[in-house]
Amino acid sequence: MVFKKDIYFSxxxxxxxxxxxxxxxxxxxxxxxxxxxxxxxxxxxEIGVSEFFLGIDWNPTSFYTPAWGIFSLMVGTAIISVxxxxxxxxxxxxxxxxxxxxxxxxxxxxxxxxxxxxxxxxSVVLGFLGLLFLAPFIAKFFNxxxxxxxxxxxxxxxxxALPTIASICEDALSSVxxxxxxASLALGATKWTTIKKVVIPAAGPGxxxxxxxxxxxxxxxxxxxxxxxxxxxxFPTSLLDPVRPMTASIAIEIKEVVxxxxxxxxxxxxxxxxxxxxxxxNLLADVLVYKKYSYGN
Amino acid sequence: xxxxxxxxxxxxxxxFRGSAFIGIAILFIVLILLFLPGHSVINWHFLTSxxxxxxxxxxxxxxxxxxxxxxxIGVMLISFPLGIGTAIFITEYSKNIFWKKIIRLAIRxxxxxxxxVYGLFGLAVFVNFLxxxxxxxxxxxxxxxxxxxxxxxxxxxxxEAVPxxxxxTSLALGATHWQTIKxxxFPAAFPGCVTGGIIGIARALGETAPIIIxxxxxxxSSLPTSPLDKFMALPYHTFIxxxxxxxPYASSYAAGTALVLISLTFLLSFGAIIMxxxxxxxxxx
Amino acid sequence: xxxxxxxxxxxxxxxxxxxxxxKNQSRVSPRESLAIKGSDTELQLVSNLVEAFLxxxxxxxxxxxxxxxxxxxxxxxxxxxxxANSSRKMDDKxxxxxxxxxxxxxxxxxxxxxxxxxxxxxNSTQKLSIDQIGKIYKGEITNWxxxxxxxEKIALYGRQSTSGTYNFFKNTVVKSDYSPYxxxxxxxxxxxDAVQTDKGGIGYVGVGYVRGENGQPRNDIKIIPxxxxxxxxxxxxxxxxxxxxxxxxxxxNTFQYLSQFPQKNSLVEKFLLFEMSEQGQEIIKNSGFFxxxxxxxxxxxxxxxxxx
Numbered sequence: 106m107v108f109k110k111d112i113y114f115s116x117x118x119x120x121x122x123x124x125x126x127x128x129x130x131x132x133x134x135x136x137x138x139x140x141x142x143x144x145x146x147x148x149x150x151e152i153g154v155s156e157f158f159l160g161i162d163w164n165p166t167s168f169y170t171p172a173w174g175i176f177s178l179m180v181g182t183a184i185i186s187v188x189x190x191x192x193x194x195x196x197x198x199x200x201x202x203x204x205x206x207x208x209x210x211x212x213x214x215x216x217x218x219x220x221x222x223x224x225x226x227x228s229v230v231l232g233f234l235g236l237l238f239l240a241p242f243i244a245k246f247f248n249x250x251x252x253x254x255x256x257x258x259x260x261x262x263x264x265x266a267l268p269t270i271a272s273i274c275e276d277a278l279s280s281v282x283x284x285x286x287x288a289s290l291a292l293g294a295t296k297w298t299t300i301k302k303v304v305i306p307a308a309g310p311g312x313x314x315x316x317x318x319x320x321x322x323x324x325x326x327x328x329x330x331x332x333x334x335x336x337x338x339x340f341p342t343s344l345l346d347p348v349r350p351m352t353a354s355i356a357i358e359i360k361e362v363v364x365x366x367x368x369x370x371x372x373x374x375x376x377x378x379x380x381x382x383x384x385x386x387n388l389l390a391d392v393l394v395y396k397k398y399s400y401g402n
Numbered sequence: 403x404x405x406x407x408x409x410x411x412x413x414x415x416x417x418f419r420g421s422a423f424i425g426i427a428i429l430f431i432v433l434i435l436l437f438l439p440g441h442s443v444i445n446w447h448f449l450t451s452x453x454x455x456x457x458x459x460x461x462x463x464x465x466x467x468x469x470x471x472x473x474x475i476g477v478m479l480i481s482f483p484l485g486i487g488t489a490i491f492i493t494e495y496s497k498n499i500f501w502k503k504i505i506r507l508a509i510r511x512x513x514x515x516x517x518x519v520y521g522l523f524g525l526a527v528f529v530n531f532l533x534x535x536x537x538x539x540x541x542x543x544x545x546x547x548x549x550x551x552x553x554x555x556x557x558x559x560x561x562e563a564v565p566x567x568x569x570x571t572s573l574a575l576g577a578t579h580w581q582t583i584k585x586x587x588f589p590a591a592f593p594g595c596v597t598g599g600i601i602g603i604a605r606a607l608g609e610t611a612p613i614i615i616x617x618x619x620x621x622x623s624s625l626p627t628s629p630l631d632k633f634m635a636l637p638y639h640t641f642i643x644x645x646x647x648x649x650p651y652a653s654s655y656a657a658g659t660a661l662v663l664i665s666l667t668f669l670l671s672f673g674a675i676i677m678x679x680x681x682x683x684x685x686x687x
Numbered sequence: 688x689x690x691x692x693x694x695x696x697x698x699x700x701x702x703x704x705x706x707x708x709x710k711n712q713s714r715v716s717p718r719e720s721l722a723i724k725g726s727d728t729e730l731q732l733v734s735n736l737v738e739a740f741l742x743x744x745x746x747x748x749x750x751x752x753x754x755x756x757x758x759x760x761x762x763x764x765x766x767x768x769x770x771a772n773s774s775r776k777m778d779d780k781x782x783x784x785x786x787x788x789x790x791x792x793x794x795x796x797x798x799x800x801x802x803x804x805x806x807x808x809x810n811s812t813q814k815l816s817i818d819q820i821g822k823i824y825k826g827e828i829t830n831w832x833x834x835x836x837x838x839e840k841i842a843l844y845g846r847q848s849t850s851g852t853y854n855f856f857k858n859t860v861v862k863s864d865y866s867p868y869x870x871x872x873x874x875x876x877x878x879x880d881a882v883q884t885d886k887g888g889i890g891y892v893g894v895g896y897v898r899g900e901n902g903q904p905r906n907d908i909k910i911i912p913x914x915x916x917x918x919x920x921x922x923x924x925x926x927x928x929x930x931x932x933x934x935x936x937x938x939x940n941t942f943q944y945l946s947q948f949p950q951k952n953s954l955v956e957k958f959l960l961f962e963m964s965e966q967g968q969e970i971i972k973n974s975g976f977f978x979x980x981x982x983x984x985x986x987x988x989x990x991x992x993x994x995x
């Protein structure tokens with residue numbers, strides 16, 4: 106006779122164990138949001154939501170009265186995001202088109218991993234190379250006094266985000282049903298026309314998802330901007346101006362704050378803002394990908 | 403017959419091919435640019451001796467290497483089991499479709515949250531709330547929380563790639579749910595999980611922002627012997643040498659440290675990619 | 688799968704072996720340890736001191752981290768450590784916060800720093816007065832020709848708000864907010880590197896950073912002599928005599944702060960004594976700083992005497 110107890114244990118024990126792991130994981134991930142909220146909410150109360158988001162000057166250690174507006178920080182993040190994306194997107198898409206449509210299977214096998222390896226370059230290394238080589242080069246090229254500005258930072262951030270964008274675009278393009286391509290070619294279209302008018306539009310949602318995930322990666326970049334973006338308080342007016350994005354501000358100022366002070370709380374508020382922005386962007390990307398999988402193939 | 407259309411096509415195709423080559427070139431340019439100032443610095447002494455502050459040419463980055471290794475092992479010990487276990491639960495055990503979707507969505511999106519925000523979290527929870535201070539343990543826990551979403555996502559994808567047929571056949575043959583998972587599903591998904599995990603660790607080793615916030619140090623007189631000790635780490639060491647050190651050799655030493663760091667992350671990533679390649683080739687479904 | 692399991696087992700065992708070798712090398716009893724954080728200006732100096740101290744006192748653990756005076760002071764107030772480097776005095780607000788948390792802050796004078804103004808090596812400006820420097824950093828003077836140099840836009844380099852140097856300079860020279868166009872660099876060295884390549888650049892760094900290998904002034908940047916006002920003679924921060932006679936206008940003490948009174952025979956007491964010793968003073972000089980004045984030395988003595 107089989108003892109039901111044995112089976113009960115051997116079946117439910119693993120279930121409980123894995124369930125506990127999942128619960129612990131979910132708990133710790135939820136607590137990220139909660140702790141950010143708890144630590145940062147005081148800032149919104151004391152500074153006021155509109156002053157926080159729309160105030161132009163961020164100067165917590167001012168000689169006169171501290172200023173708590175993150176608008177110029179958000180603009181800094183926005184400038185680098187737009188610039189880096191406009192460099193990384195064409196590049197990433199071209200590479201993806203090459204990998205999925207043009208390259209021979211052998212070339213693809215070699216190239217795709219190599220592109221992915223770019224993602225494992227630590228951002229502090231990119232920042233260091235920027236300081237050592239790119240910034241002086243940009244300074245000389247544009248004949249300005251130094252190369253610590255939005256442009257230098259954006260180029261390096263684009264390099265950091267390139268693998269993400271290229272990889273996801275490539276996934277999107279190659280999962281377009283072969284039948285679409287065959288039908289198009291059978292109708293007499295050239296390969297390029299097929300790519301341009303059939304494959305890319307069909308992969309549309311997936312490509313947009315790639316953009317958004319790349320954007321998320323770009324917005325969150327800290328070390329590169331910390332080292333080469335210049336970090337000045339002034340409101341940036343050109344691509345060759347130094348900028349101070351949200352991520353760098355947090356990394357720089359967080360160590361000097363006393364736990365619980367208004368400066369501490371406001372930095373957590375900035376972190377909370379970043380968390381929400383990136384989470385929403387990723388969410389939108391996810392929704393698009395799901396939508397796509399319910400249409401195409 | 404070369405028409406306008408096919409000329410345009412050829413140009414475009416060369417453009418695409420060109421961008422791929424430029425992409426690869428970036429990889430090699432980074433390595434070369436590091437190698438030039440840095441290679442003269444690297445020797446056995448550099449890799450195995452402790453940091454000498456007064457004359458950095460006499461010392462080495464052993465403590466930073468050990469610190470990074472400790473970090474890597476610690477993160478692996480925590481996030482692998484937790485991550486893979488959670489993935490198994492999500493794909494094999496949870497019945498409620500609604501919750502399953504929500505949790506998976508939440509986890510996948512957490513993978514995109516900036517590392518500096520995880521650093522803040524670690525500061526609030528591990529350093530302050532749990533009073534662990536700026537220690538090796540705080541850093542390991544923070545980096546583990548950061549790596550979890552990545553490992554979970556990679557593992558769930560790997561588990562879901564196992565054909566449903568396998569499970570159905572196994573159950574039909576009389577195996578229990580757990581036996582099916584243990585002997586059929588998990589072994590099939592294991593390489594994918596491990597690959598994702600190794601790439602996650604490689605990323606964690608290269609992160610600087612969280613450990614700046616949660617506690618790496620620059621000068622340490624001895625290696626950490628308990629999880630609550632201070633520690634050194636390669637990314638932080640590179641950062642300080644690149645921006646704050648006054649020795650005229652600082653730049654070359656920064657490059658040397660960066661070379662060691664990038665070799666580590668490359669080795670891990672490349673290993674994972676090779677593993678994934680072999681796995682996909684041998685896979686027979 | 689067997690291969691990967693083997694790999695991980697090897698990795699774990701290897702890590703464990705490393706760990707235990709390391710552990711076995713330390714004493715059976717727990718080692719005394721000290722964590723020091725804070726001023727970037729003092730980072731090199733204190734690390735040098737610690738290194739020399741450890742040669743005489745092996746078997747203890749000391750760690751030093753930079754980040755800026757603000758970092759050290761915050762860590763002190765937060766209760767994270769008991770010993771902080773700071774290149775500025777703690778202000779009333781901080782002292783109050785410390786008091787609230789039950790700390791009994793003790794101040795130790797470490798060394799004298801003559802904060803140096805540096806510019807590009809080809810800059811033709813001969814000297815600057817405190818007032819001019821203040822105006823430059825406020826953003827009121829924007830071109831080198833206004834102060835006797837070439838027609839070149841001034842590029843401002845400074846530290847970040849975590850830095851004691853940033854705060855000291857702001858309070859004593861600028862006496863206002865910095866120009867929003869100032870670039871905030873991560874450390875003294877970053878400022879030196881920037882000014883080295885920027886023809887219009889100006890920066891402020893601790894004097895320890897303007898000396899080269901052999902204690903001579905660096906020749907890849909220019910150190911500007913500073914005068915109290917436009918009529919007084921300008922003095923170089925490297926002029927030992929002038930600094931000792933307090934003729935260089937931007938001189939400051941650098942400090943170390945303790946969260947409590949040090950215990951007798953504690954590591955902290957031993958380290959402080961070492962810093963005051965002849966060898967310690969020698970290291971201070973070789974690191975490019977100046978010895979503290981006799982009065983400040985007496986204050987230090989007082990602190991240590993009260994321990995006995």
